[in-house]
Amino acid sequence: MIIDPYRYARAFNPFDYGTVVAWYSDTGSDPSIWPDLSGNGNDATQATMSKQPAIVPGALNGLQVRSFDGVDDLLLLASEITTVASTSLFVADMGNSSALIGRDTATGYVLYFASTLFIGDGAGGQVGSSQVLSGYHLITVKLAGGVSSLYVNSVPQGDQSLSNLTPIAQIGKGDTFTGVLSLAETVIFPVALDDTARPAAEAALMAKWGIAA
Amino acid sequence: MRYLIIIPAADKDRANAAAQAHFDALGGAFTFTVPLFLADAETDETPSHYWCSAEVAPANVPTLLAMQAGFPSSHINEYDLAAQPDYPQDRLATLGLRTARPVL
Numbered sequence: 001m002i003i004d005p006y007r008y009a010r011a012f013n014p015f016d017y018g019t020v021v022a023w024y025s026d027t028g029s030d031p032s033i034w035p036d037l038s039g040n041g042n043d044a045t046q047a048t049m050s051k052q053p054a055i056v057p058g059a060l061n062g063l064q065v066r067s068f069d070g071v072d073d074l075l076l077l078a079s080e081i082t083t084v085a086s087t088s089l090f091v092a093d094m095g096n097s098s099a100l101i102g103r104d105t106a107t108g109y110v111l112y113f114a115s116t117l118f119i120g121d122g123a124g125g126q127v128g129s130s131q132v133l134s135g136y137h138l139i140t141v142k143l144a145g146g147v148s149s150l151y152v153n154s155v156p157q158g159d160q161s162l163s164n165l166t167p168i169a170q171i172g173k174g175d176t177f178t179g180v181l182s183l184a185e186t187v188i189f190p191v192a193l194d195d196t197a198r199p200a201a202e203a204a205l206m207a208k209w210g211i212a213a
Numbered sequence: 214m215r216y217l218i219i220i221p222a223a224d225k226d227r228a229n230a231a232a233q234a235h236f237d238a239l240g241g242a243f244t245f246t247v248p249l250f251l252a253d254a255e256t257d258e259t260p261s262h263y264w265c266s267a268e269v270a271p272a273n274v275p276t277l278l279a280m281q282a283g284f285p286s287s288h289i290n291e292y293d294l295a296a297q298p299d300y301p302q303d304r305l306a307t308l309g310l311r312t313a314r315p316v317l
Contacts, residue, residue: 049240071264120315178301
């Protein structure tokens with residue numbers, strides 16, 4: 001028997017921190033589907049081959065990630081996530097210009113990167129980080145009471161009142177952002193995690209993926 | 214081998230049919246759905262082109278390249294996604310095209 005000595009050190013279970021509405025991790029071998037591990041059956045899928053993000057084994061801390069080509073790769077959620085309050089955690093390398101999640105047609109929430117990281121609400125409202133990102137980071141978006149809060153590697157980046165922050169309907173978006181996106185893990189809680197649970201979840205996820213604070 | 218494929222909007226239906234027939238029976242009909250616009254177009258109402266980026270198995274490359282004869286105004290270029298992450302944008306600039314403007 002081969003025992004992975006790092007297995008327990010990097011274990012991450014989002015259910016330790018709250019109810020989970022969707023969870024995509026380093027699992028699956030079929031590029032047409034990123035299985036939802038939350039138990040809600042909200043798999044992220046793409047039937048068209050040219051739009052399927054590639055699975056890259058061992059890309060980060062020995063674990064696989066999904067790589068979106070920045071032209072047309074896109075995964076669609078089986079069901080749109082419409083919870084008004086939520087906490088979303090992403091382990092991602094957003095390249096030089098990419099949209100991570102949300103919707104960027106008409107109005108709607110989009111988490112995107114263009115030199116720095118922004119949340120846009122489709123109506124001109126934005127909250128952004130002044131931090132220039134390079135390589136993999138843990139990005140957290142917390143929505144509560146109409147206020148959106150952005151964190152990078154567990155460090156607060158700013159708060160802003162935004163509208164139109166739902167639904168979350170897709171992962172990656174090639175229509176308007178053409179940078180390569182590498183996405184390692186996505187967890188969406190249907191509640192705004194408090195300031196005890198959120199940092200604890202972030203620390204565990206950063207440990208799993210070897211992201212330094 | 215990864216290819217960036219840009220087709221005129223007028224060829225969209227024919228190109229999607231060809232993609233389905235030759236490469237992707239399940240989802241090929243939706244290969245070309247991402248619109249492109251002339252760089253100086255003021256609105257995003259009328260796409261001038263569509264594009265896709267696809268990993269093509271070496272055995273299928275001759276078929277892809279042969280299809281270009283049926284789409285003489287298309288642009289089919291091989292590139293390396295890891296080594297040339299900016300290639301798609303650079304190619305658009307060369308051709309005087311742009312992607313849709315994001316709604317933020």
